[in-house]
Amino acid sequence: MPGARCGFLVIVAVLAQSLALHAQTVGGAYRAPQYDFSEFWAATDGRQFQVVLAGNPFPQLPVEDVKRRLLPVLQANKPRANLTFTYQPPPEEVRPDYRLVLVFDPANDLTAARVCAGQTFLKAGTPGRVYVFGVYCRNDLALSQTTAWTQATGPDDPRLAAMFSQLFLVLFDDRRSRPFPVEPRFGR
Numbered sequence: 001m002p003g004a005r006c007g008f009l010v011i012v013a014v015l016a017q018s019l020a021l022h023a024q025t026v027g028g029a030y031r032a033p034q035y036d037f038s039e040f041w042a043a044t045d046g047r048q049f050q051v052v053l054a055g056n057p058f059p060q061l062p063v064e065d066v067k068r069r070l071l072p073v074l075q076a077n078k079p080r081a082n083l084t085f086t087y088q089p090p091p092e093e094v095r096p097d098y099r100l101v102l103v104f105d106p107a108n109d110l111t112a113a114r115v116c117a118g119q120t121f122l123k124a125g126t127p128g129r130v131y132v133f134g135v136y137c138r139n140d141l142a143l144s145q146t147t148a149w150t151q152a153t154g155p156d157d158p159r160l161a162a163m164f165s166q167l168f169l170v171l172f173d174d175r176r177s178r179p180f181p182v183e184p185r186f187g188r
Contacts, residue, residue: 024150024163029170030112035143037174040136043098044083051085054120055104057130058154069155077165079172096138100171106133112142128153130160136171146170 056063074085107121116137131149150163
């Protein structure tokens with residue numbers, strides 16, 4: 001019996017280590033009182049949604065190469081709305097101006113208000129680790145924000161895709177748009 005218990009502990013330790021290698025983490029979320037998922041849905045469903053990137057999560061690669069390879073990863077893990085991510089700004093100025101800003105390796109004192117106002121401050125990143133500050137902006141107002149990080153070797157790393165999938169669930173949370181709390185017995 002002690003041998004079986006020891007074997008079980010070894011298996012648990014190996015599984016925990018392998019999960020840690022593939023884990024991604026999403027930090028806490030903040031949503032402004034003005035945040036409304038139905039507004040996000042109306043602004044993006046069936047439309048292009050601008051993504052602004054700041055920083056380079058993979059400094060060993062040219063930034064344009066990272067952007068090109070990262071766009072399909074973002075699109076494959078997009079929020080529920082039928083949107084198409086694009087780096088191109090709208091051809092003419094639009095109001096309200098909705099956009100997603102992803103700041104890789106942000107400075108410690110960077111705020112969402114600064115990000116939505118067009119300011120980004122970066123710090124040196126950690127090789128092999130992607131850290132992103134995601135902010136959903138309407139004009140100069142930060143409607144929601146969160147951070148996420150994972151280990152990744154390049155834009156095509158599956159761990160990066162899993163991180164963005166979780167990040168989008170937090171940034172574009174639809175639970176606040178429901179008039180009644182979710183009853184677990186009835187599903188989402």
